[in-house]
Amino acid sequence: MNKEKFLISLPYLYPVCPISIDHARMFVVADINARWERKKGKQVCFPIAAHFSGVTAEKTCELLNGKYEKDSELYKERKKMLNIFSNIYKVPDNIIELLKTPQDILYYFTYQIINDLKNINVSCDFDLFYTTNCKDFEKFVKVMFEFYETNNALIMNEKNELALNYSDKNWKEQTLKSFNNIEFLQSFHKNNVMGSFDNIRKDFGLLRDYGIGIKYNEKYVIDPMFDSDLFTLYDLYMKVKGNNDSEAENVFKTLFNSIKNTPDRTHNEIVNKIIEWLPCDLFVCEEHLKTWIVKKTYSEALLLRPELRTKKYFITGMGKINNERMSSSRGTAILLKDLIEKHGVHNARLIILMTGGHPSKLYNYDLNLPNEIMKMTNYFMEYVNYLYSKYLQNTKVDATNELIKERKEITNYIEQGYYKQAIILMMKIIPKNNRIIDSAKAKEILEIYNEFLDIIVPNLLNVKL
Numbered sequence: 001m002n003k004e005k006f007l008i009s010l011p012y013l014y015p016v017c018p019i020s021i022d023h024a025r026m027f028v029v030a031d032i033n034a035r036w037e038r039k040k041g042k043q044v045c046f047p048i049a050a051h052f053s054g055v056t057a058e059k060t061c062e063l064l065n066g067k068y069e070k071d072s073e074l075y076k077e078r079k080k081m082l083n084i085f086s087n088i089y090k091v092p093d094n095i096i097e098l099l100k101t102p103q104d105i106l107y108y109f110t111y112q113i114i115n116d117l118k119n120i121n122v123s124c125d126f127d128l129f130y131t132t133n134c135k136d137f138e139k140f141v142k143v144m145f146e147f148y149e150t151n152n153a154l155i156m157n158e159k160n161e162l163a164l165n166y167s168d169k170n171w172k173e174q175t176l177k178s179f180n181n182i183e184f185l186q187s188f189h190k191n192n193v194m195g196s197f198d199n200i201r202k203d204f205g206l207l208r209d210y211g212i213g214i215k216y217n218e219k220y221v222i223d224p225m226f227d228s229d230l231f232t233l234y235d236l237y238m239k240v241k242g243n244n245d246s247e248a249e250n251v252f253k254t255l256f257n258s259i260k261n262t263p264d265r266t267h268n269e270i271v272n273k274i275i276e277w278l279p280c281d282l283f284v285c286e287e288h289l290k291t292w293i294v295k296k297t298y299s300e301a302l303l304l305r306p307e308l309r310t311k312k313y314f315i316t317g318m319g320k321i322n323n324e325r326m327s328s329s330r331g332t333a334i335l336l337k338d339l340i341e342k343h344g345v346h347n348a349r350l351i352i353l354m355t356g357g358h359p360s361k362l363y364n365y366d367l368n369l370p371n372e373i374m375k376m377t378n379y380f381m382e383y384v385n386y387l388y389s390k391y392l393q394n395t396k397v398d399a400t401n402e403l404i405k406e407r408k409e410i411t412n413y414i415e416q417g418y419y420k421q422a423i424i425l426m427m428k429i430i431p432k433n434n435r436i437i438d439s440a441k442a443k444e445i446l447e448i449y450n451e452f453l454d455i456i457v458p459n460l461l462n463v464k465l
Contacts, residue, residue: 003043008034008282009232009310011289012051012132014224015109016060018089019116020326020333021365022286025352026316029359029417030284031122033314035455036414037281045277047235048117048124050110052133053213053224056329057102064099084331102212103133116336120349121458128238132227133212136248140234141214141227143252144303147260151302161205162216164226166298172197175294175301182297183312185417186360193290193315200294225292229299232280232310233259240273259304278308286316287362314417317362319355326365334365346460347373353419353456360417376427383431384449388463390442395465399444406430410452419456426453 010030013019034046060081068075085091091108099105114126130137148154148164153171157163165171176197184190207220214222233255241251254268258275265272285293293313300309319326319334326333339348350373356363406425413422426449434445446463453460 003041005045005277006034006037006042006282007045007232007236007277007280008037008284009047009235009280010284011286011292012049012228012231013110013113014051014054014056015106015113016056017109017328018335018337019113020328020335021339021352021355022316022319022326022333023328024117024120024336025355025359026284026286027117027122027124028120028349028352029314029316029419030282031124032414032419032455033282033284034123035458039455045236045239046124047232047239048114048126048129049231049235049238050106050113050129050131051224051228052103052106052131053211053221053227055208055211057105058211061099061102061105064096064105088331089335090337106131112337116340119340119345120336120352121345123458125239128235130238132214136237137234138214139249140237140252141222142216143249143256144230145216145222146253147256147303153302155202157202157205159203159205161203162207163202163205164298165202166200166204167202171298171302175298178301178306178309179294179297181306182310185312185314186358189287189290189313189315189360192287193293193313196291196294199291200298225295229292229296230303232283233274236274236277237270239277241270256303259308261305263305275308278304280310282312282314283310284314284316287318287360290315314360316359317356319363319365321365321367323364339370343370343374346457347377349457350377350423353423357420358417359419380427380431384446384461384463387437387442387446390437390439391446391465394439397439397443399447400440401444402441403430403444403448407448410448414452414455422452422456 008030010026013023030046034044037044063074063078063081064085066074066078068078082096085096086093095108099108110131114129117124118126145154153164153168155163155165179194182190184193206223206226207216208223209220211221213224214227216222237251237255241248251268251270254266255271255274258266258271259278296310321332321334324332328335336348339351343351347370351370354373355365355369409425410422413419413425430445430448434441437445443465446465449461450463450465
């Protein structure tokens with residue numbers, strides 16, 4: 001019997017700098033949901049990819065390699081950029097000298113980010129990782145634009161720019177209807193995203209005459225905000241394609257025709273396998289992408305049948321430090337690599353999850369939190385050692401069934417995204433309320449930890465019962 005499938009998706013990495021605590025939290029939230037669904041016996045697809053596009057990497061590369069007069073503004077900007085790379089990102093000088101192209105920068109930080117995510121036990125499908133500067137992705141985007149054109153969605157706007165016709169009345173009505181069927185983990189986010197509908201206009205030109213990315217008519221570059229509305233389809237293509245690279249364009253044309261018009265199976269097995277994974281069950285992204293969510297919903301309403309559209313969003317809040325919005329590219333964010341280096345992989349993950357309240361809310365980073373987490377972890381590990389010593393006194397004993405209420409609470413917390421509360425219950429409250437126990441109760445508590453902590457902080461414990 002085939003397992004029930006669960007597709008979880010996140011926006012592409014844009015690797016122009018190390019990954020921040022905000023971006024890392026998005027991946028940790030997705031990871032917890034992926035592990036939770038696997039625990040239920042489902043087959044989970046959890047893709048990861050990097051977006052090689054836009055102008056940021058290009059401008060950074062120009063600054064790093066430019067020769068400027070000492071009294072010029074560009075000289076000052078270059079000095080500032082070098083300071084960020086050397087003292088905040090901690091890129092070795094000999095590596096900085098080798099970053100000669102935008103792609104060099106993107107590849108360097110891509111590998112660093114992937115390594116950091118692996119260190120904190122994010123369980124993405126790393127073996128399927130790809131970057132968007134590949135021929136197949138270019139074919140995918142070009143076919144998508146052909147279908148935009150076939151559906152009369154491409155127009156020349158008032159600025160004489162190629163654009164998507166977001167002003168079309170029928171398309172907007174379909175999108176609003178589709179949006180109303182989407183579930184949001186926190187309902188206030190649905191209202192926030194709904195408020196962004198008026199920001200989507202046909203005066204958004206979708207082509208640029210500079211930058212890196214997918215070419216349009218060999219002259220222009222497609223703005224990165226427009227080449228990735230339906231990238232989840234390409235994620236699935238990477239998962240199921242096997243060695244059939246040569247027929248990619250035909251696959252994409254069959255796919256876009258099938259997801260809009262053909263509810264039955266096609267003669268293309270790759271397309272059938274992609275459709276079997278749809279819809280996306282959970283999409284995790286940051287709050288600042290709410291306008292992009294609307295764009296994504298527009299594209300899905302136009303090109304996907306209703307039953308294949310994204311079902312649920314988990315939107316994560318953004319962080320401040322000293323009451324100012326964090327920014328990795330400006331060197332003002334808490335970086336994952338620093339958390340790992342200073343506090344270890346498990347504490348880094350705990351810091352991410354214990355920061356602020358519910359992950360969907362905005363927060364101000366507490367600089368004292370890492371020390372509090374270290375103390376909590378040390379205390380908890382001492383308690384686990386105590387539990388295990390009690391259990392070893394009688395390993396054949398049956399576990400008690402006294403913590404039913406705590407099990408239910410942990411389950412509810414995980415399903416509703418209250419990971420901080422689940423951690424506090426397991427690592428603080430249960431130890432506080434169960435200081436004097438026998439072997440049977442020790443076994444029950446250890447079973448709870450094995451069951452739930454491996455979802456939230458995997459590999460923290462190595463207790464065999």
